[in-house]
Amino acid sequence: MKTIKGPALFLAQFMSDKVPFNNLKDICKWAASLGYIGVQIPSWDNRCIDLQKAAESKSYADEISGIVSEAGLQITELTSHLQGQLVASHAAYDIEFDVFAPQALRGNPKGRAEWATQQLLYAAKASKNLGLKAHATFSGALLWHTTYPWPQRKPNSVQEGFKELAKRWLPILDAFDELGVDLCYEIHPGEDLHDGITFERFLAATGNHRRVNILYDPSHFVLQQLNYLEYLDIYKDYIKMFHAKDAEFNPSGRSGVYGGYQDWVDRPGRFRSLGDGQVDFKSIFSKLTQYDYPGWAVVEWECCIKHPEDGAKEGVDFIKKHIIRVAERAFDDFAG
Numbered sequence: 001m002k003t004i005k006g007p008a009l010f011l012a013q014f015m016s017d018k019v020p021f022n023n024l025k026d027i028c029k030w031a032a033s034l035g036y037i038g039v040q041i042p043s044w045d046n047r048c049i050d051l052q053k054a055a056e057s058k059s060y061a062d063e064i065s066g067i068v069s070e071a072g073l074q075i076t077e078l079t080s081h082l083q084g085q086l087v088a089s090h091a092a093y094d095i096e097f098d099v100f101a102p103q104a105l106r107g108n109p110k111g112r113a114e115w116a117t118q119q120l121l122y123a124a125k126a127s128k129n130l131g132l133k134a135h136a137t138f139s140g141a142l143l144w145h146t147t148y149p150w151p152q153r154k155p156n157s158v159q160e161g162f163k164e165l166a167k168r169w170l171p172i173l174d175a176f177d178e179l180g181v182d183l184c185y186e187i188h189p190g191e192d193l194h195d196g197i198t199f200e201r202f203l204a205a206t207g208n209h210r211r212v213n214i215l216y217d218p219s220h221f222v223l224q225q226l227n228y229l230e231y232l233d234i235y236k237d238y239i240k241m242f243h244a245k246d247a248e249f250n251p252s253g254r255s256g257v258y259g260g261y262q263d264w265v266d267r268p269g270r271f272r273s274l275g276d277g278q279v280d281f282k283s284i285f286s287k288l289t290q291y292d293y294p295g296w297a298v299v300e301w302e303c304c305i306k307h308p309e310d311g312a313k314e315g316v317d318f319i320k321k322h323i324i325r326v327a328e329r330a331f332d333d334f335a336g
Contacts, residue, residue: 001289001326006297007319008038008076010243013301013308015045024048024064028071035316038076039068040136040298043123044083044100051078051119054126061129076296077241079136080123081186086116088140088168088192113168120172128179134240134295135176136184136215139165139193139202147194148258158201165192166205176211184241186215195226196234203238213240217300218279219247223269225257229283236291243300244319246277264304271302273311274318285322297323 009031020026024047031039043051054061068075082100089097094109101112120137127135143161146153176183185193185202193199203212216239221228232239249269254260259267274281285297299315301308 002292002294003326004242004285004288004293004297004323005076005295006038006323007036007316008040008074008296008298009034009036009312009315010040010042010079010298010300011048012042012045012079012081014312015042015047022047025067025071028068028073031312032071032073034313035320036073036299038074038296038298040076040296041078042082043078043080043119043126049078049126051080051122051126054129055122056125058129061126065130075130075132076298077132077134077136077184078123078127078130080120081136081138083116083119083123084137084185085140085191086112087120087172088142088165089113090142090145092145093141117168117172121175124172124176124179124181127176127181132181134182134184134213136186136241138188139169139185139191141190141192143192144190144194161192162201162205165202169202170206170209173206173209173211177209181211182213182240183211184213184215186217186220186243188217188220189224194220195224196231199235199238212238214238215241215243217243217245218281218284219243219245219271219277219302222247222249222277222279223257225249229280229287232284232287232291236287236293239288239291239293241295242288242293242297244274244281244297244315245300245302246272246274246279246281248272248277270304273301273303273306274299274315276303276306281318281322285324289324289326 014021020030041048049064085097086100098106105111105115123135142165173183187193193202206212214235218228251268255268264270297319301311303311
């Protein structure tokens with residue numbers, strides 16, 4: 001068994017135009033001062049990293065690593081959630097997701113998808129240059145609008161949708177494979193890969209591509225009312241990344257899983273800071289340790305109530321408390 005690495009912090013929700021959150025050097029110093037030993041870097045945020053430059057220049061990648069290392073931290077992974085979303089986006093979401101693309105490509109779905117694909121290819125090379133073994137992204141959504149279908153789906157539409165999704169991702173997956181980097185899809189509502197069945201459909205559509213893996217975040221399963229502990233038992237061999245994020249689900253006679261179009265604070269299902277929700281992290285850390293999870297416990301702060309800086313501070317001790325230092329010998333060796 002392996003001892004899970006951590007605590008680490010996903011920087012995306014903390015980046016801003018305010019010091020110390022407006023550049024990689026200062027935000028890393030801030031994270032280290034809280035007790036974090038790793039950071040996960042959003043590849044779309046130029047205040048953190050120039051993704052294309054990191055892909056094309058090993059010396060620049062070394063500079064990025066040096067900045068992080070100087071603060072006493074390690075880079076856990078890069079992420080490309082926003083770009084991954086645009087690899088496969090249904091026309092129903094053109095307006096909402098247009099803001100993820102460069103200004104010149106807005107209103108141009110084909111150009112957006114080509115740009116997003118190139119971004120993922122850069123992410124593979126940048127990860128390699130940074131010495132990373134895994135990368136996080138979203139699958140995008142060609143079918144999400146049919147999740148609760150009315151009218152009925154057209155015959156074979158699901159099969160065709162996953163066939164097209166795989167077609168778009170296979171060249172990217174092959175590029176990651178050539179560079180020895182796993183691609184971890186965050187299983188997330190709003191994506192075509194949002195539970196176990198959809199992950200299996202995609203895996204099959206890619207011919208069981210060995211770089212198709214999972215970023216496990218139990219908060220998204222609480223909101224779906226999916227058994228997030230059994231999920232670990234089933235998909236343990238594919239889970240290569242872990243976002244530690246809490247959530248709660250409190251349905252009422254007025255609203256349930258779909259949330260009634262309400263703001264986050266009023267929804268029955270809502271994200272909370274670590275320790276403030278309903279997720280059984282003690283069991284999650286036990287199962288991940290039992291199953292030799294090879295990676296980091298990365299705090300992702302998303303809370304509709306608590307201030308992010310307080311969530312980040314509390315997250316350090318929470319992760320430290322839950323990481324299990326594995327035994328080096330069996331408990332009954334004394335009887336030998």
